[in-house]
Amino acid sequence: MTREGRYRWRTRLRRGLPWFLVDRGIAGKGTADCGAHEWYNHDGVVARCYHCEVGERSWR
Structure with a gap:
């Protein structure tokens, strides 16, 4: 798959939002x-x- 995956835009948006909105x-x-x-x-x-x-x- 390409480096630009299906939900990358949501991840970028979540980085800038306050946690209570997320x-x-x-x-x-x-x-x-x-x-x-x-x-x-x-x-x-x-x-x-x-x-x-x-x-x-x-996780290991």
Whole structure:
């Protein structure tokens, strides 16, 4: 897949919004698979994708 994935614009928008708006669902993560996951450590056990809710794996 190209470097510019399906939900990249939402991720860029979330970076500039205050967290209370993001928590209310403004520019939330996409519900479908983005196709180009980029991972972050969510809680020391689970890694999640920055761009979609589908992307989840163990953190190790």
